[in-house]
Amino acid sequence: MPNAIYIALIPLLPLAGFLLLGLFGRRIFKNNSGVIGTLLMMCATIISLYVAYGYFFEYGKVNGVYQKLIPFKYAWLVFSKDLSIDMGITLDPISVMMLVVVTFISLMVHVFSLAYMKGEERFSTFYAFLSLFTFSMLGLVISSNIFQIYIFWELVGVSSFLLIGYYYDRPSAVAASKKAFIVTRFADLGFLIGILVLSFYSGTLDFNELISRLTAPGSDQLKAAVTSSFMGISAITWGTFLIFIGGAGKSAMFPLHVWLPDAMEGPTPVSALIHAATMVVAGVYLVARLFPVFAMAAPDSLQIVAYVGAVSALLAAVIACTQTDIKRVLAYSTMSQIGYMMFALGVAKYGGENGLGYTASMFHLFTHAMFKALLFLCAGAVIHFVHSNEMADMGGLRKKLPVTHIAFLIACLSIAGIPPFSGFFSKEEILLAAWQQNRTIYWIGLITSGMTAFYMFRLYFSIFWNRDFNDHHSAHNHHGEGGGLITIPLIILAIGSIVSGFIPFGNFVSSDGSRLATGFHASFSIMPVSIGVIGILIAGWLYKKQSDKPDKISSSLNGLYKTAYHKFYIDEIYLFITKKILFNLVGRPAAWFDRNVVDGLVNFTGNTTQVISEKIKGIQSGKVQQYAIYFLIGAIGLAALIIYW
Amino acid sequence: MNLSVLLLVPTLTAIAILLARNANQSRWIAFAGSAIQFGLAFALLYAFSHERTNGNYEQMLFVQQYNWFPAWNISYHIGVDGIAVAMILLTAFIVIAGVLVSWNVIYRTKEFYFLLILLSAGAYGFFLSLDLFILFFFLEVAVIPKYLLIGIWGSGKKEYSANKLALMLMGGSALVLVGLLGMYFSSGHEKTFDVLRLAQLHIPIDVQRIFFPLLFIGFGVFTALFPFHTWVPDGHSSAPTAGSMFLAGISMKLGSYGCLRVATWLMPDAAKEYAPIVILLSAIAILYGAFATMMQKDLKYINAYSSVSHCGFILLGIGMLTKTAITGAVMQMVSHGLMTALFFAVIGMIYERTHTRNVSEMGGLMKVMPFISTIFFIAGFCSLGLPGFSGFVAEMTIFMGSWQNTGLFYRVATVAACMSIVVTAVYILRAIGQTVMGPIKNQDYLQLKDAKWNEKLAAIILILGIIAIGVAPFWLNDLVRPGAEIIMQRIVK
């Protein structure tokens, strides 16, 4: 059994970093903040690598099956004997894998930022937030309790909010951070209700218990969850679906993806860490965590997962082809790749060969983290150099930024699924899984794969080839590539992007914990690879040299292009719903109602009293005879009332 | 522990303030008094937990009872259970913070502090009392100081607001009074105001049916039960900073505590019968308050309306009548008290500097006042229920408890309540985004100074409270849950 303290240190070190830097950073550490944060992160990374080694090779496997280990659990908030929010640590293949991914990418980003963010006014704050995010993400992945994951889920959301809004004086950044938070919050509403549903039927919040109760055939809890229904859909389907909504929100699945492109307002390292490699895959992770329930008790929900994933993958790819802001292109590509992971999960089944999609999804998550982080960091380096996000301001940078260029190329090849880069392996598995289970999705995936290759190389060529770089755009970019702190992370990640594909992932991660043999199917790979190559060639044809070909094509595809360029007007729809419906049709009437009707009623009561008081003042006429008349009437009336009533 | 000390200290402090020779003296006396009380509150917490861990499972601990008006069976009867301890802690936190943020009050300082401490004495007494008569006594003690605080030191249309507040609260307490009398006269031939005695009696259901609504609405007025909440926005917005803090942090809790301790506990059958109405009203309040908040431009109005929404959670928890929901309701009382006090404190700090509370006139305050802006962030995050802060714990407990009620109606109400977390996020982020983030709109703001020591101390005290609950909710849970259990025992029966 592993030592819980070690594992607990992994999230606690970044937390310590956050507290240290957040409370004292501005005053005491100042420019050393980055170094402190990075060192703490490095310790965490080392520990997590150590833990991963230990888990996968020493104690994790019992009788050929990777066990779910819970070295630590503390009842944080007890609702009843069974229901309690625990703070615990789960070790299983995916959580260990995520530990490694998160700490590793985070470390890279920390290092990268040392140079990238240098000289920022709120340098220590940046590192504090970065540490906070890492802490939250690590807490999320090791959660042993569904409520614990929700807690860290929210914390991840808020750190994302803080980091996107890092440049708080830019209105666009403020708006983007708000949007990111609110959209994911909306999704979390689903998550929350899903938790309520599942916990109600299973009677527990603990993952292990919950999964075992809801998957054990014939258990009372499962029976109750399947038989009770709302609107004709069983409770378990509702529960899992609602939880998936939460996941979809964080993972930017259609139609909750709108926040992700805007989130690129944050500093680029942040985009690399949060909006590419780690946080956005939390949704995938969540579905994977509850995969047995999805697969065995709620196959309908899993279907939805599959289709949402597929649609998102395709849609994002289409949009990515039209964007000109390089970070946005990357953002949409992220969304597209996560769509892959999602539908891979969606087409998987529990156990054995049928669980291929699960393994593939996790595999892709792993490789994607590497090459996407690399892409973003490269983009960061480029932006650092050019001081612009627009493709139009770039071109011909391969001479200026040689390391970046190579790293970017590796990443592009990887994402395009060209062997032997890592993306090829994971994507092959995904497509294979889809082919085995659901042909429609396979074709969507295939098309998307081709488009991925196209837009990535469009990006690549536009940045590094196309035309000669014009120095006049920004007179002060004489700092070159930015030294070791910038290039070392790129190199490390590039290596990672290459080698990670060769990891025999099926050995470690599978839906039921036992080993899954994943062979190399050369015959199956021909189609995807060739489509990828075709995409690359088209991109090269169009963008390697400056020409008017792209414009022509885009104008010939007028309607479609425009729609895609405007992201299918989804933002506008949201704006309509929030501004027009929520604000004008709900909020404004509510405020009006409150001020005029509810409040009016109170004031009316007051005024009526005053008015009556004014009206009846004539009784007190000042004439003594009238007083006597009232006296007599009162006396007689009272007597008559008592006598004759 | 002798609970009377908790009453004595504020009373003596108030008298000492009256005897103070100048403004500065009265400030320090108030601070010293509230600091002593703060310490006493923790001593109470310690003593209480100590007793409990030593196996003392009496419903109420540290009970004191002296006959006061034997002719009416009125006694000075005080004691605490976990819920009361939590509320007293809350009060202590807010009082000390309120005293600190009012350091800059220069107009009639002595009177200001006197009223502040008097108000707190009323609140302490209310939470301590186990006799309905003295409970009502303290409830009313707390009304007039509010009126004067708003009317004299307030801003805006303060006289209107003060009047409205005093009259509506008086109206509420009038209903409470009738309800109390009803219970008194239906408590068998002995006729008692004693809460513990009443809790053992079985009041006939017909009587409960009449008096439960009176009591619940009466207390509900204090705690902004829809549609009796209209004093909240006006009152809060017109009050001086400490006034708003006390109003939202303590005064509204008097009502919710009354709803729980008096109405629900003592009349469990009617509570069960009326639960759907309570739930309906509170669910409306939650959503309606949240939506109304979205449209506000004045920071204080934003927080006031959000208080309506948040207090709706309290009532929802009470209405749901499950152990967990009631625990959550009490947690929400504490949490909302601290959070809203912090919010009002920071709004006060901002207002003092910018002289406006209109969000559209501000912007970019982060640049000039990082400390205050950070507090603003924290208050906002707590308000929108972020983990790590108290609001999350309370709300989730309420949701968990509410979900235990099967039945479509309950489910819909719970989901509606859950939905408010999104709306809350919208208006909180809007407020934050417009005030502390973004570019600086008014160049005069560049001269503004950040928080002073007293303001920092006040904020830190409140934040510590919030985080103590948010990070380690188990202590509060352990404190409150047995109390909720006792209440539930009568309901289940």
Added chain:
Amino acid sequence: MSEFFILMKSELVITFIIFLLLFIKIGKGMKNELLLQWIQILLLANCFVGFIDNRDGVLFDGMFHTSGLIAFEKNILSLGTYLISLLCVDWLKKTPHLPEFFILMLSALLGMFLMISSGSLLIFFLSLELSTIPVAALANFDLDKKISSEAAMKMILSSAFSSGVLLFGISLVYGATGTIGFASLPSHLDGGTLQILAFTFLFTAFAFKLSVVPFHLWTADVYEGAPIAVTSFLSVISKGSIAFIFISTLYKPFQALHPAWNNMLVIVAICTMIIGNLFAIRQQNIKRFLAFSSIAQVGFILVGMTANNISGNSSVVYFVLVYTFSNLAAFGVAAVISENAGKENIDDYKGLYQTNPFLSWIMAIALFSLAGIPPTAGFFGKLFLLTAGASAGNYWFIIIAALNMIISLYYYLRVIRAMFMDKNDEPIVRVKNNPMVSFALIICAVGILLVGLLSWIYEYIQSLA
């Protein structure tokens, strides 16, 4: 014979003082200030006499009876009179007819004592007149003021009319029962309609003196026109005494008519509270304002009376005690300001706190007590009245009463607001404190604050009742 002196000691002391004053007047006369001091000492002595050897007893063939409770009630009235003599010292010093003023006032007080002690309708009627006619004359004591004589005229005519109705009622009672003694009345009353009619007429006389709607119309005008000393005497002492005799009349001789008078009380109590409050809202003159507020207060007394048990009786007595302190404090402040600044409008009170914090605090405490805000005694007083009323089971009635407290709070707060919140460029100038007035005001304030918290006072009354 010695028992005669003991039982009638209060009346005898008052009579003694009256004759003493008469001799002083007839003789050389004294300077006002010195005389006033002597009178105050005598009144104080009278208060102390009230505490000596109180026992139950009956004199004059049952026409006069006394008990511990009655002695206590007389003490309240004596104390109130003493306080008035202190509070209105500024006005009293100036009046040219000081001995006559006290002769009349003490005659009225004597009438009240006798009224409380009365054991037959005859003595009740006579002492009622004795307590009314001199006060009507007193109301005219600002001889040159138009409103003063107008007030006196209204009072004497209204009371003449009221006594006409009362007498008609008494005559019918006499005709229907053949007795006018309280002790023998119960055995002759059977609740017949003529008896109810006759009783209603009797009831109106109480209602008239107690300012119960719709018999209250004289109140405000007389309060406004009369000198403040007289107004406070009317509103506190006179009302208190009537409340005492009213409740004991209802509870003992007319107990047989309980269903009838209970309904009457409910009806008029509701009217009284509502009308009193509605009129009080819009008053500008502080005396008139207090007049209507005291009408509303009477409504609460009636609520307590419906209890028809010991606690009803004791809570009414208790409330009168509280009310004495509260109203006298309010009138005292009004008197000081009226006498020193010549201002009687509520608007003139704006910004009073800036110049006269002491007076403002006293006024505030008094008004809070009248409004029934804890920890003042008014809270306890009102609460006990309502509790007593609720013991009869009329909860909707209690709700109306409780809701009326809101309206009353509204107008009391109006004065508070004027004093504490409103800005005024020309507030009433600082009034120099007369030690006697301050002393009386402090007594009132202490009374307001302590009578409620010290529960033995209520217990004592309860034990007497």
Added chain:
Amino acid sequence: MQPGLNQILFISTALFFIGVYGFFTRRNLVTILMSVELVLNSVNLNFIAFNKYLWPNRLDGVFFTVFIIAIAAAEAAVAIAIIINLYRNHQSIDVEKAEEMKY
């Protein structure tokens, strides 16, 4: 019809309400006072009649009447004094004009 209690009661009641009517309608203060005297006399009549026809065993009614007459005198004296003073201040004894204080 033999005159008896009922007849006298009729007279007294009628006289009472004649007085009341006068009290309501007369505008001169002195005449209002006269109406009051009528009212009091009607009551006296009542007492005497009851004493004679129903309760002759005691003299309660007679005594009541005597005291009422005395009170009437005192009341009239004070009332007239007040009226005279009012006349000095107002130069009129029209009751309708003495309405400075109202509402």
Added chain:
Amino acid sequence: MSLSTIIFYLLATLTLVSGFLAVTTKHIFRAAIYLLFSLLFIAGIYFWMHYEFIAAVQIVVYVGGIVVLIIFSIFLTHQSGQNLPKQKLGRTIFSALAALCGFILILVQVYQHQFVGTIERSVEASISNIGSQMLGVSDNGYALPFEVVSMLLLAAMVGCIVIALRTPKEIKEGGL
């Protein structure tokens, strides 16, 4: 119909008629005279009932005291020759209606009531009886009311003196 009956009805009619005229006549002196007559006729009714003492008191106090006082006050306050100001018609009708209602109510109640008298021996209202009871303190003694009335008369006298008889300075300021 005996003479006694005739006398009674005559007295009754005259009492009511002169009483009515006293409250309706336009001239104030006439009103006083009608009042005087009405009071005298009431004294006649007392005679008729054989209450001579009360009749005597009635004549002495009312006719000799109060009516004289009233006439005196008329002289003091009335600008002679003028008719009394007329009351508004509405008020007159309203007052009449109110009085009528009251009259009917009382009459109905009185006539419905079965008066039950005593069967005990009657006590003669002779002067000696009245006198001895008036000053008696024990059974059937009226000493206390007597004292109260005397205090009242004293107070009324003091009050009248203060109000009606102003000092010269006051009169100068106050007019008259």
